[in-house]
Amino acid sequence: MNLPNKLTLLRIILIPVFMAVLYWGFPNAGYVALAIFIVASLTDLLDGKIARKYNLVTDFGKFADPLADKMLVTAAMLWFVEIGQMPAWALLIVICREFAVSGLRMIASDKGRVIAAGWSGKVKTASTMVCVVLMFLPIPPVVNTICVWVITLTTLYSGVEYFVKNQDVIASA
Secondary structure: OOHHHHHHHHHHHHHHHHHHHHHHHHHHHHHHHHHHHHHHHHHHHHHHHEEEEEEEOHHHHHHHHHHHHHHHHHHHHHHHHHHHOOOOHHHHHHHHHHHHHHHHHHHHHHHHOOOOOOOOHHHHHHHHHHHHHHHOOOOOOOHHHHHHHHHOOOHHHHHHHHHHHHHHHOOOO
16 A cells, blocks of 8 residues: 555545544643644645656546545534534535535446536535634634635535536436
């Protein structure tokens, strides 16, 4: 197993650690969880750069890397829903978009086509990661609300863009 895949596995392993820290509820658990989230997020940047630079892209990495990202972000958002910091409908939009885009990619893959991450998907991922980090900090409620809307709107926009740009995949399905 190459280094990028090991970093992806590390990110997956950090997810239950992240959640356990939050549920233990010891003093400063939010900051410890935030540190774990940041480290896990950085492994995402690092594994992709290493894989591309040294031509270490694997089928496992293509599958596990985006899955690990979705699992990490979903875990954080589930926590925010549980503590009343994010409405469940916002998380539902995120989850539905992820399932829909993954389904679109599976249909395209079945037809021998790869749908690469678009610019809006990258903006969505980056803004979501930044917003999740901010939401772990003691921010005013209005900033939290702005973060929820940024996550929701970038998620919706990028989801719609994937489907508009790949209408032919759906039409031929």
